[in-house]
Amino acid sequence: MKLRGNLNALIGLWFIIAPWAIGYSDQSGALWSSIVFESFKLLYHYGAMTNLAGIHGKIGSL
Template structure:
């Protein structure tokens, strides 16, 4: 649980800093979208540390933000490297947090 939530928090930080890494910090809507989704994912992952189960809203929040991060490069027509990064890390976010919805003991 701690490892999955920590990885999800790190991916949230990546979404937060990615506008400056990929050079689209001047596109205001894309910048605010990345800042919003990245910070929501980071905070949700940190709040979910040590918790798992279908009734933990923080994990559901991270699943949704991961899915939205897959959509961001399609909406704002980002470059190929940014597109691949967002899709990969968004998909990994969804998978990690979906796996966190079910306890490891099952």
């Protein structure tokens, strides 16, 4: 599960830097769509991973 979360984070980071790496940063709609949606995705996955870690820690301590 941790590997999948890290891969999702790397993919999210790629989509954030892709407009500059690929060269479509001059298209403002595509640029902001990429940045905004992938930022939300990263925050969601970070929250899910920390929530799972918290649940696992509580279950393991019972």
